[in-house]
Amino acid sequence: MQLIRHSASRDLRVDFFRGLALWWIYTDHIPGNVLAQISLRNFALCDATEVFVLLAGYGAGLSYGMRLRAHGYVSTAADVLRRAWTLYVAHIFLFVLFSAQVTYSATLLNRINYLEESRLDVLGDDPYRSILEAVLLRFQPSLLNILPLYVALMVFFALTIWLLRWPRVLFGVSFALYLVVRFTSLNLGAWGDEGWFFDPFAWQFLFVIGVLLACAPMRMPRYPRPLDVAAVVMLLIGAVVMTVILPQPHLLEWFSSSPLRLLVTEDKTGLYPFRLTSILALTWLCVRFIRFDASWLRSRWAAPLVLLGQNSLSVFCGGIVLGFVARIALEYDDHLPMQVAINLSGAFGMIGLGALAAWYRTKDRKLTRGAPTASSTTSATATALLPLNVRADTG
Template identity: 45%
Template sequence: MEPDATRNKLTLRDPRADICRGIALWMIVVNHTPGNWLGSITLKNFALSDATEAFVLLAGYAGAFAYAARADRLGWINAATSLTQRVGKLYVAHIFLMVVFTAQVGYSAATLDRGAYLDELALDPFAEQPYRTLLEALLLRFQPAFLDILPLYIVLLALLVPGLALRKWPGLLLGLSAALWLGVRLADFNFPRWHGGGWFFNPLAWQLLFFLGFALGQAARGAPSLPLPRRSPWLTAAAGLVLGAGLLAMIATEWVPSLGERLPEAIPAFLATVDKTAMHPWRLASILALAYLVATYVPRDAAALRGRWARPLLIMGRNSLPVFCVGILLSFMSRLMLEADDGWAMQLASNLLCLGLLVLVGFVSEWQRGDGPAPRTALPDKSALG
């Protein structure tokens, strides 16, 4: 194969990543909707990881195609400038989403006389100290429930700016990332939040998963990187063991609590330490095991990935930022629907409506980008978060 052909093949957009991002976006909406029956079949019920881990890993993967490729072509300053602009857009999107979400929840609480909404979603400070709350929100120190994911991505993409300068030394980049993750866990350090405590997703810990995804993306596009693991029965067995252990843990603690009570005390005590905030090693191993199985046993050029049924998920994944923002609003709308009637008909209507609107947002965003059909070129610059 000619060098140019090889390069083009390596820089093609990976449909597996986009489809998985689309699935993760759908799972986030379902998981954020109390009473949704589909919540029992999302990833968090079967593994010690969930859609958030998948999304962060894939954001790093996409970042290698979007920004590392740009740095290779146009230089670090150009790529860093583009990345900084993207961080600014994410910040504006986060503030806009917070304003709309607060209005949605506040109006519903007043209209339906359910002030518990404000307390449950941690929005009551807006009623008590509106001006101070707005200031803290602008500083990212106030993060209501469900609105703590975009601040995480803002910091991760900001960390990618200096990370791009080390893209040609993947061992050093991942070594520094792992050292930071370990140091943060040992020191129990986190960004502070207003009213005490730290961020629910500690960016300084989650950056390791992001940069692992970045390294995988670098390897997939043929840039200097650590070698990708090849298909191996031993690695497959190890991945299956990690995921199987996680499944057994979920069965014992979530599905059949009586079974968990019969386990040795050391096991439930260990599972209680598997934290999400600072990216526990077991959660990290779980999502990496799942990524290995998908990457190894689902061919990148499989016809089904570009078929009619996969296209809606692929389009959602390609436009993840607007889809995510609308999904947050839809999750609360769906909650209101299910609180009015949680029968099977409303469950079906609610989930179909949410999924249909997410797909619609994806296609409208695709049309606005003017990219046309799924591209046959490198990832566009803005695709690291949609």
């Protein structure tokens, strides 16, 4: 059974890098994991979150841009909101599962710091209010703030998808909202905090850029070399900041008191401009130097990451749970054998979840194709809609 989706029009670069982002999220969330030292966040002014959001926008643009042309705004917006609801349900399920996992581990192992670090200690102090706030997405424990952002971005997309007919207008509205955040710190309210950890009013700009790259791709400039050089310089600056300046307090202090302080200002919540330009520079170089039909994307060694990227929701949720188990294991033994064990088990666990999700999807499609129909009209309609559903399924 073919678990990885291949087609002439499918861009496996998106699946591969989305899978890589999911792997980075897993490694970065485990304190003491040696593989976390070689993730994107150590060498650039951006990390897996930017990769994930940009590609989420790209996937949404591919999936729903075609539907907008075929079925109009109301039907397409309803489909987007249905996807937002799926993400919301997944987040609530993950919240319950992760809360049970952390609180049980904290009690069994007498590690109260688990509750404090994950911000789940309020479950004991004010359980009824905390559950209500979690349902309203105003209470987001540590590690559980990406899916609420994704839900908010999909709702924003549903409200603005009609502007895809005028891409420049959509870009202008999105950029204006981003500027408002930069100057006013506009954010959604959170329980016990000033706002969401990932400000959706800021991050929507990166999401919309991904949408527009899918639905209204820019023409390649006649002379792309200057942009190549600018992108490389931007990434080199990020590498210097992350590997040279930030680890040395005296350099960090000098930069903090100089006009260059914006280079070392960490504002992940509001997606500060250097994070934004870093991920765009990285995207430009990937598009320029990795061909759409690159043979290595269909190779066996790339297949695991492609599989993860094509089943991102299941893999992300499973990765959060597996990551906490790996953290507990490393606290008892952080030597090389345990490092190998937690990363191999995490990799195989996430691949297994991706394969299971792909198998269910493949099985359901086969049942749909083989199901008896009441009339020839119904059969023809189902056949006509099937390719659209296949293309729309972005994992």
